[in-house]
Amino acid sequence: MNDHELENLLTTLAPARPSAALAQRVDRELEQDMRWALQPTARRAPRWLQPAMWTTLGAAAAVMAMSLSPTNIASSPGTAAFATTTHLPLTISSPALLPVSTIREIVDTQNEGIRYNETSRLPEQHMKIVSMERRAWIDPRDGAHITVEMPSEDSVILPVSFQ
Amino acid sequence: MATPEFDWKQCFDQISPNLVLYARQLTPSPADAEDVVQMAFVRWWRRFPNGDKENIPLLYAAVRTIALDLRRSDTRRAKREAVSEIAVPGEDSPTFDAPPEQKETAAIVTDALAKLPEDQREVVTLKLWGGLTFQEIATALGLSINTVAGRYRYALNHLQKHLSPLKDDLLGGSASPANVLNFQASCLSS
Numbered sequence: 001m002n003d004h005e006l007e008n009l010l011t012t013l014a015p016a017r018p019s020a021a022l023a024q025r026v027d028r029e030l031e032q033d034m035r036w037a038l039q040p041t042a043r044r045a046p047r048w049l050q051p052a053m054w055t056t057l058g059a060a061a062a063v064m065a066m067s068l069s070p071t072n073i074a075s076s077p078g079t080a081a082f083a084t085t086t087h088l089p090l091t092i093s094s095p096a097l098l099p100v101s102t103i104r105e106i107v108d109t110q111n112e113g114i115r116y117n118e119t120s121r122l123p124e125q126h127m128k129i130v131s132m133e134r135r136a137w138i139d140p141r142d143g144a145h146i147t148v149e150m151p152s153e154d155s156v157i158l159p160v161s162f163q
Numbered sequence: 164m165a166t167p168e169f170d171w172k173q174c175f176d177q178i179s180p181n182l183v184l185y186a187r188q189l190t191p192s193p194a195d196a197e198d199v200v201q202m203a204f205v206r207w208w209r210r211f212p213n214g215d216k217e218n219i220p221l222l223y224a225a226v227r228t229i230a231l232d233l234r235r236s237d238t239r240r241a242k243r244e245a246v247s248e249i250a251v252p253g254e255d256s257p258t259f260d261a262p263p264e265q266k267e268t269a270a271i272v273t274d275a276l277a278k279l280p281e282d283q284r285e286v287v288t289l290k291l292w293g294g295l296t297f298q299e300i301a302t303a304l305g306l307s308i309n310t311v312a313g314r315y316r317y318a319l320n321h322l323q324k325h326l327s328p329l330k331d332d333l334l335g336g337s338a339s340p341a342n343v344l345n346f347q348a349s350c351l352s353s
Contacts (some may be wrong), residue, residue: 001327003319010291010322013259013269015184022183022197023175029205030171 097137097146104133107151114160125158174214175204180260181292182226187258188276188284189230199230220299223289227303275325283318286311 001009112126130153137146179200186196186203203225211218258276261269276284289300297315301308 001323003323006319006323006326007291009268009326010272010287013261013265013272015180015292016257016260018179018183018197018200022179022201023172025201026175026204027172029201030208033209 096141097139100136100138102135104131106131123160125160127156129154129156170214171208184258184292185223185288186226186230188288189227195233199226199233202229220295220303223293224303271329275322278325279318279321283314283321286314287318290315
């Protein structure tokens with residue numbers, strides 16, 4: 001058998017077709033790409049306009065809140081906090097955003113000493129851990145990064161052995 | 164004008180059997196080969212959404228890179244390959260889509276391919292079933308054209324040595340059981 005015959009023999013064999021699931025998997029991945037690509041990109045306002053807009057909106061909200069019920073605000077100090085509630089979680093749950101990372105950084109620890117449990121009479125180490133959780137998302141349409149920082153304070157109780 | 168979706172499906176339909184065959188020369192199981200082809204094709208299509216034929220060597224290069232990465236990262240597989248340096252393609256699904264009268268020929272060729280050293284096997288797969296030129300194979304593998312041609316030459320010599328005893332049967336489309344047994348015995352002894 002010469003080289004030509006051998007090559008002919010080998011090329012008569014057609015490689016086996018891959019499973020149908022493979023094409024479906026590729027389809028799913030590329031379809032996801034297309035969805036991002038086809039989403040209309042919002043026309044961006046000039047850079048200086050965005051802070052100006054927020055400032056105006058904030059001022060208007062403050063004026064409205066003060067003019068509507070000055071007595072209520074004075075009587076309930078929690079109202080101001082409710083007024084500053086943002087809709088950030090709604091924005092972040094958008095399917096177009098991809099979660100990138102979640103990092104929890106311990107900022108401070110406080111040793112609150114050893115205390116005895118009132119019921120079990122066993123010693124316990126009480127600690128307070130102050131941490132900052134940073135969650136990041138990326139918008140694949142334009143590469144924009146969105147980062148949210150969430151401070152938290154945890155009280156931790158650890159068992160203590162004197163041995 | 165064709166839609167992009169039609170384009171990728173048509174392109175994938177034509178090229179995926181060859182890609183999977185090539186991936187199977189580098190991975191031990193058909194499932195791994197399909198995973199590798201999926202990753203490589205998606206990456207390649209994102210980069211070249213027109214599916215130009217001139218970029219196909221890069222697709223094979225992507226398959227190779229991903230297959231080798233997968234192999235390196237999988238410690239379980241690394242242990243298995245330490246026993247046998249040759250990554251034998253999976254045996255639970257056929258490598259070739261052969262009609263019934265060519266089934267035995269396909270099995271013999273699959274065995275003969277598996278006996279080749281990996282570097283020769285990938286060159287012969289890219290040349291014969293991938294349809295790439297020596298220059299394109301050299302680009303995809305990052306080798307000189309002379310090295311590629313040399314490997315192909317050695318691969319053909321090896322295959323001839325293994326397949327010549329069965330020449331009549333192979334060219335006739337089916338191998339006799341006695342010859343197949345002799346061939347398998349010679350492969351085991353070599």
